[in-house]
Amino acid sequence: MAFFASVSVTLLVLTATFFLIPTAFAYGLKAVLCSVGWSLRNKTNARRELILSQVRAEEEQHQSKHSASLASASASSPEDDDWEKVDSTVPGVAGNGKPLGEDWEGIIGFFHPFCPLSHKTRSNAGGGGERVLWAAVKATQERWPKAVCAIYTGDHEVTKAAMLERVETRFNIKLHAPTVVLLYLSTRKYILSSMYPHFTLLGQSLGSLIVAFDAFNLLVPDIYIDTMGYAFTIALSKFLFPSVPTGAYVHYPTISTDMLSSLDDSTGIKGLNSGAGAGWKGVAKKKYWHIFASIYGWVGSKVDVVMTNSSWTSAHINSLWGPSRKRLEHKNATVVFPPTAVSELHSSIDVSSSSESTREPSIVYIAQFRPEKNHSLILRAFARFVNETRNNNNNNDKITASGSTPKLILIGSVRHSSPDETHIYHLRLLAHELHIRDQTTFLCDASWPTILSHLRTSSIGTNAMWSEHFGIGVVEYQAAGLISVVHDSGGPREDIVIDLGDGATGFRASTEEEFAAAFEAALALPEQERVAMRLRARKSALRFTEEEFARKWIEEVAKLVSQCRKK
Incomplete structure (x- = not known):
């Protein structure tokens, strides 16, 4: 009996030790980290005060310059009744000069x-x-x-x-x-x-x-x-x-x-x-x-x-x-x-029946040149689309009514001295192997005016990344009036290229065949329907303003x- 009692006590002690030691260790570690945090707070207090004093000094200097500019403006236009203007760029200041927050x-x-x-x-x-x-x-x-x-x-x-x-x-x-x-x-x-x-x-x-x-x-x-x-x-x-x-x-x-x-x-x-x-x-x-x-x-x-x-x-x-x-x-x-720069794109790019004549049958893909962006899928899909177009003259007339040849424009940043440079080299090789080199343009680290120009003149904006977490580039396509052809996953599927009740705002695809078919369908839309889709997409983009x-x-x-x- 004493043996079993001893064994029971031993098991109880072991069980208690098993549960209590980790708990005690956790509390001990928490206390140590809190002590380290207290030390860090004390250590950085002097820098905190220095930062706050510098902020106050800069604020006073800023307000002094602002007051001087107002006085100068008032002196140069004394006849202006509305002389007491408030600088709209000063954060947190309303029209009456009181803080918003x-x-x-x-x-x-x-x-x-x-x-x-x-x-x-x-x-x-x-x-x-x-x-x-x-x-x-x-x-x-x-x-x-x-x-x-x-x-x-x-x-x-x-x-x-x-x-x-x-x-x-x-x-x-x-x-x-x-x-x-x-x-x-x-x-x-x-x-x-x-x-x-x-x-x-x-x-x-x-x-x-x-x-x-x-x-x-x-x-x-x-x-x-x-x-x-x-x-x-x-x-x-x-x-x-x-x-x-x-x-x-x-x-x-x-x-x-x-x-x-x-x-x-x-x-x-x-x-x-x-x-x-x-x-x-x-x-x-x-x-x-x-x-x-x-x-x-x-x-x-x-x-x-x-x-x-x-x-x-x-x-x-x-x-x-x-x-x-x-x-x-x-x-x-x-x-x-x-x-997203929705407002800027709205003001910079016209979307209407009259502007449709300035758009070419071009497909633009704006994304960093990284493997996960899956540029190769777009290259293969574009090659399939071009080959099918070449082999069917009737479809060719239907797709490119202007007589222009479809083009693919890939725009993105490249991290230099990184695998990105090798990646884009292989993409160029793939374009050559697919016989679409002459119809494919690679633009690395393009300027914003260049990007804006292509958004203004292209017809389709595409994105091929699987499970893209959001898709800012797709929103930019919509705001610029492009017809989106995007991967049927992630943010583009759930938030961006969706029907808000008045019709489709683009196309979604997953495979090479589906992307090629979507390119064809988008470019084959009658002008009235094409413009209507562009306008629906542009309206949809207003959900993503600054x-x-x-x-x-x-x-x-x-x-x-x-x-x-x-x-």
Whole structure:
């Protein structure tokens, strides 16, 4: 009897140890991290005060220049009764000179290690993440004019003045300079994919913790927002600074259920990892991805407010993060469509029956020259379309009533000294092998006027990426009046090329044959129907304006400001 009692006690102790030690370790680790966070906050307090004093000094200087310019304008036009004008470019100032937002004076830290801006490109050819960042800063300034927007960036070679000038040049977004602060990271290399040839997802995620710690060594913000998809940095922020509200704008999940399902795909159409789950290496990769997805799901529980760029992204984020966010106040992700240059394209390009004569039977594809954009599918589909057109004179007359030969124009940015250069070389070879070299044009790092010209004169805009998370380029096609022929997946299928009740706004396809057929159908539309579809698409694009983005962004960030006030 004593033996069994002893065994029972032993089992009880072992069971208690099994459960209590991890719990005790977790509490101990949490206490250590909070202590580190307290140390970081104290360490950066001096820099915080210096930043705030510099902001106040710049603000006073700005207001002094503004007052001087008003006085000068008044002196030069004394007869003008409306002499007391307010500069509309000053953020947060209404027509009556009063602030639009509340007087919240905290610091919002935007984690965006890569802010490269080229003077050349202003469209999706250079990526849409930067436009989201700067439009978010602009909206924040308008709502909370006394708040400081601190950008954690690794672009040491760019000064604040140069950065803001490029933002205005590229995106036509004019920011209020005094309340923008750039904090330069020295550890950005740890999130480069080239650092991790194997276990890239895990490597970059762990590397982001190093970069985030570097950021917090520079400044501990009052609100922390990740705008590039480094969710692990938010978990670190929560452990170091539990009282700091956190937000995330997710362009695409680090891992998604689509990625997991692609490993077992035998069709070859589900992205770069299609069918990669075969064999022992595939089984190992599948196990690794599932484990990472579980960790990623837990990380989602540390984000107070989640914004996503599309319904597709939102569905995946809610699927992966949802189970761990049930107890949070704002448990569901909110779709905040990224801002697109819809207004500029509307004012620059005419869409009407009279403008139809200026459009050629050209197909334009604006996307970075990267493998996942699947340019090869468009090349093969275009070759099939051209060959079928050549072999059928009646269809040729129907498709190209103007007598012009269909052309394919591929426009995109190329990351120099990278695999992109090899990739575009192989695409050129493919065009040659398909006998469409003379009808295919490659434009690398094209200027915005050049892009605008092709949007004005082309008939079709295409996109072939499987599960494109949103598709800013497709919105630009619609705003420019092009007929879209896009991959039947992701954001283009769920949010953009949809029927809003008054008819189709484009075509969707998945295979080479379907894309070729869609090209033919789009170019064969009677003129009246073709113009009607262009106008429907242009109207549909109004859902993705900068104004609509700003409205929804402010609604979500207001939740974080409210949490910040309560602490």
